[in-house]
Amino acid sequence: MWEYTDKLKDFFLNPKNVGEIENPDAVGEVGNIVCGDALKLTLLIDKESERITDAKFQTFGCASAIASSSALTELIKGKTLNEALNLTNKDIADFLGGLPREKMHCSVMGKEALDAAIANYRGQQKPAEAEEKIICKCFDVSEEKIRKVALENHLTTVEEITDYTKAGGGCGACIPDIEALLKTIWSVKAMPKAPVALKKLTNLQKIAMIQDIIEKDIRPRLQADGGDLELIDIEGNK
Amino acid sequence: MKTIYLDNNATTAIAPEVYEAMTPYLTQLYGNPSSMHTFGGQIHKKIEDSRSMVASLIGAQPEEIIFTSCGTESDNSAIMSALQLYPQKRHIITTRVEHPAVLSLCKYLSRKGYRITFLPVDSLGRLDMDFFYKSIDNDTAIVSIMYANNETGVIFPIREIGETLRERKILFHTDAVQAIGKIPINLRELPVDMLALSGHKLHAPKGIGVLYIRKGVRFSPYIIGGHQEHGRRAGTENVASIIAIGKACELASKSFQGETLYIANLRDKLERALIERCPNPRINGDVGNRLPNTTNLSFEYVEGEAILLRLNEHGICASSGSACTSGSLEPSHVLKAMGVPFTAIHGSIRFSLSRYNTEEDINTVIEIMPMVIKTLRELSPYGRKKDEKCSTPYYLES
Known part of the structure; x- marks a missing residue:
């Protein structure tokens, strides 16, 4: 059973702004029925002020997908398009008092639908399917989407990418590609940082740092092959 | 709010008679059955009584029954025993629709170098028997095939498989x-070497299982330690739960006459009514050959978790094969193996009944x-046009 907040449950059981606006100014459609969730967002936009005057949604998906969609419509009503573009998937999750980690992709779907609707209003074309490099074939997730979501949410592991985009959660064949992509994203990002001055560490600090690396990087891989590793002691810098 | 429990393939309520039978062993009668003193030793006799009751439900001899901690342990013990005893044989046959207790173990063994055949099923969830016959070879150490599927209730041809394998x-x-407790099983005339059952699926508590090992079939223990269960399953006996599963089996053997029919009728009423009243339904599984308590239905264009949580608001407990309920992103491996379209898997709901369900329960769900x-x-953006009229139950229409 998922740990949903009361606010999320309320937005699932009594969703606000359900439906489809007739003659909308903007439409954003994301997801598909095969993947398990889909969202159609329709907007009314005041031409002069570029303000969203009404927003409605239709969602096929689980409780958190429905609640996230409804939260999105509440969040963007009354905002200008530029203000709405600044909204992040985290804002949607926060509005609901947080989402279970594995359900973060529901908030990402909301943000995607919003971006799609605004692009639709502004006459921007979504890049053609052929141009997009699809990484995860099970859930049809592009490299661009993974890159964007990873940067926006500071995601560094494949599990996090799966929680936020579903990529890698199907057959798993693309997991090495996601790992490689994450490496390129974060190595480029880390470059401009000035080198940190080396400072003397106490043994405890060293142990904590080593344990951290063992826990996060080394142990999961060893355990995957049935092995394990334990830090016994530190002598000086060895 | 009254709980309407229709998730009995997940777990069942402890029968009041079972609870009553087991509680003395949680309070006054706490002795160790291996002890020399009467206080402990007398309990040994009660365990043997319980063993006889389990044996009699499935047509086995008491000495063919060993108590384990759960169905998973029984399944694991059976398969690992075969591999221990026949180390030169490196092939296992199972199905694509097994419970994880067998499926995950087989996948693990496949990573360890064993060759595993996962038998496919057809769109009604029936086993591909041609594939089965073709898969058997001299390298096959053990075949592990479920009696009935937990998601669809479809029953597999255990006799036919067993006869072939015995030859x-x-x-x-x-x-x-x-299957145990839901349909009669008689191992006296069924060629099965080992069989797993679990207490909490037949109104006993969680944490107790049984492994049946036919007399004459060699067995290599999975848990090594004391002499309990004649050295075949070490560990101090879970006395209260052993008493409980004995009582539960006794109740189940009495239930076959009337109760099975009662449950089947309620299930059929529920299924028929839901198919009538909700447009675009679909039954998953072979309706002609399944457990009497199970129905697995799909409602396209809606998602299972959302259905479950809405039902939950009314105290109705069921389960779904949808991806969103699994914790992973993968929908039901059983429905996928049957080739059920993804649109229908996402909207799948399983109702599984027990003798404690009432006509009133079913009417509420309907x-x-x-x-x-x-x-x-x-x-849903997909549902609207296709679903204008979801009819109201007849007794609410005025």
Whole structure:
């Protein structure tokens, strides 16, 4: 059973702004029925002020997908398009008092639908399917989407990418590609940082740092092959 | 709010008679059955009584029954025993629709270098027997095929499989966790070498299982330690739960006459009504050959978790094969193996009944479920046009 907040449950059981606006100014459609969730967002936009005057949604998906969609419509009503573009998937999750980690992709779907609707209003074309490099074939997730979501949410592991985009959660064949992509994203990002001055560490600090690396990087891989590793002691810098 | 429990393939209520029988062993009668003193030793006798009751439900001899901690342990023990005893044989046959107790173990063994055949099923969830016959070879150490599927209730041809394997002298294990207590099983005339069952699926508590090992079939223990269970399963006996599963088996053997029919009738009423009242339904599984308590239905254009949580608001407990309920992103491996379209898997709901369900329970679900489907289809971008009329139950129409 998922740990949903009361606010999320309320937005699932009594969703606000359900439906489809007739003659909308903007439409954003994301997801598909095969993947398990889909969202159609329709907007009314005041031409002069570029303000969203009404927003409605239709969602096929689980409780958190429905609640996230409804939260999105509440969040963007009354905002200008530029203000709405600044909204992040985290804002949607926060509005609901947080989402279970594995359900973060529901908030990402909301943000995607919003971006799609605004692009639709502004006459921007979504890049053609052929141009997009699809990484995860099970859930049809592009490299661009993974890159964007990873940067926006500071995601560094494949599990996090799966929680936020579903990529890698199907057959798993693309997991090495996601790992490689994450490496390129974060190595480029880390470059401009000035080198940190080396400072003397106490043994405890060293142990904590080593344990951290063992826990996060080394142990999961060893355990995957049935092995394990334990830090016994530190002598000086060895 | 009254709980309407229709998730009995997940777990069952402890029968009041079972609870009553087991409680003395949690309070006054706490002795260790291996002790020399009467206080402990007398309990040994009670365990043997319980063993006889389990044996009699499935047509076995008491000495063919060993108590384990759960169905999973029984399944694991059976398969690992075969591999221990026949180390030169490196092939296992199982199905694509097994419970994880067998499926995950086989996948693990496949990573360890064993060759595993996962038998496919057809669109009704029936086993591909041609594939089965073709898969058997001299390298096959054990065949592990479930008696009945937990998600769809479809019953597999255990006799036919067992007869073939007996001729070929290949060990045959069946995970009968879902079948026991729901349909009669008589091992006196059924060629099965090992069989697993679980207490909490037949109104005993969680944490108790049984492994049946036919007399004459060699067995290599999975848990090594003391002499309990004649050295075949070490560990101090879970006395209260052993007493409980004995009582539960006794109740189950009495239930076959009337109760099975009662449950089947309720299930059929529920199924028929939901199909009538919710547009675009679909039954998953072979309706002609399944457990009497199970129905697995799909409602396209809506998602299972959302259905479950809405039902939950009315105290109705069921389960779904949808991806969103699994914790992973993968929908039901059983429905996928059957080739059920993804649109239908996401909207799949399983109701599984027990003798404690009433006509009133079923009427409530018949009333609530169409409303839930209708509401969710209205929310869905796919559902609207296809679902204008979700009819109201007859007794609410004025």
